[in-house]
Amino acid sequence: MVVNAPFVLASPKAWLTGVLEPLLQHAVPHGQGIITFSYYVTGGSGALDWYGRASIVLFLTLLAVYALHFRKLGRAAVVLPWLLFWLSTRSQDGYWVLTMPLWVAGLVTTSRADFADAYQLRLPTVLRSRTATIAATTALFLPTAVCVGIAALTPQPLAMHATSGLARGALVRALTVEVTNRSGKPVEPHFAVTTGVDITEYWKITTGPASVPPGTSATYTLAPPEMWKMPATGPVLLRAVSDHPQTLSSLRLAD
Numbered sequence: 001m002v003v004n005a006p007f008v009l010a011s012p013k014a015w016l017t018g019v020l021e022p023l024l025q026h027a028v029p030h031g032q033g034i035i036t037f038s039y040y041v042t043g044g045s046g047a048l049d050w051y052g053r054a055s056i057v058l059f060l061t062l063l064a065v066y067a068l069h070f071r072k073l074g075r076a077a078v079v080l081p082w083l084l085f086w087l088s089t090r091s092q093d094g095y096w097v098l099t100m101p102l103w104v105a106g107l108v109t110t111s112r113a114d115f116a117d118a119y120q121l122r123l124p125t126v127l128r129s130r131t132a133t134i135a136a137t138t139a140l141f142l143p144t145a146v147c148v149g150i151a152a153l154t155p156q157p158l159a160m161h162a163t164s165g166l167a168r169g170a171l172v173r174a175l176t177v178e179v180t181n182r183s184g185k186p187v188e189p190h191f192a193v194t195t196g197v198d199i200t201e202y203w204k205i206t207t208g209p210a211s212v213p214p215g216t217s218a219t220y221t222l223a224p225p226e227m228w229k230m231p232a233t234g235p236v237l238l239r240a241v242s243d244h245p246q247t248l249s250s251l252r253l254a255d
Contacts (some may be wrong), residue, residue, distance in 0.1 A: 021122070022088055022095065024052060025114030026243050028199045033091025037152050040196075043237075043250035044156025046183050048089055054147035055087045061091060061140045067121045068137070068138075077104035087148065089246070156176070157183035158212070158249035159239050163219075166253055168233045175222045177238065177251070181212040189240040191222050196235045201225045 007015045029035050029048060038045040053084065062080050066073050073080070078099070085095040123133060164176040181187050188211045190198045208220030236254040241247065 003085055006209045022085060022090060025088050025090070026027055026246050027037055028241060029089050029199050029248050031085075031088070031091030032093050033043075033086040033088065034148060034152065035089055038248060042152070042156070043252075044158075044248040045151055045154050046157040046245065046247050047151050047154035048246040048248060050147045050151035051087055051153075052090045054144050054151065055084045057147055058087055058141075059084050061144055062146055064140055065137060069125060070118055070120035072112075072113045074118060075106060075110050075112060078102040087144070098129070127170045133229055155182070156249035157181055157185075157187050157242075157245075157247050158189060160238060160240065160249060160251040162238065162251065162253055166230050166236075168230055168254070170230050172224060172228050175203070175224075175238070177220045177222065178217060179220060179240070180217040181214055183245075183247075184214050186213050187242045187245070187246055188244055189220075191220070192239045193224070193228070193242075193253070194235060194237050194239055199241065 004015065004029070035048075035051060038048070047083070062083065066077070066080065082096055082099055085091050094200040109133050122128075123136065133189050159180045159182055161178045163178055163231060164174065166172065166175070175193070179189065191203045191205065192201060193203060203224055206221045209218050212218045231254075234254075235252065238251040238253055240251075242248040
């Protein structure tokens, strides 16, 4: 708090927004957490917002579990927050690296005995048996699982088909794509061509509408941000992302 105090006093809103940004921002999907399922396995999702909601729900769940099992989880206080990033849309390993010193400090300065007699919330009498306690604790995580399920299992909103030919090793000056919005909401797509890794640069839309209404199709002509050649080997994917709603759609251009 001493380190953060000047920033809190100067602009409380900006400080709080920055602290919560990894959980709330509408950023390009990226990370090593559950988001990889939508990014690499299914190739997309029409409900990426639910990953962020899962992080918030998990935060509240972990607070409750920590309070109910404080004597056992006391030493885990410096580790548990990392789980929130594992669910977020940008679950970068950088968050894990940044908090590692706290883990080490927590391990070397505390022991389980330090929390043996600590106060902790007590469950109602009917839930104090071992079986009931395990069941109640497990039930607390069900809302998080539901949020993750919605995010992971909602299909990508855009069906895409590349109509212009792409030859391995050839210079690509333009890419024509037919897009159909299969969702119930308008989608404003932004396109990028990747080699299976992160989205780094967006391609310019030279022709095509700003938004694709539900149940309709549109044709886009895309131009690379700079001179671009089709890789000679390896997978090449067309990614389409939108902000509101936050979605990801993919098309494999080459294997």
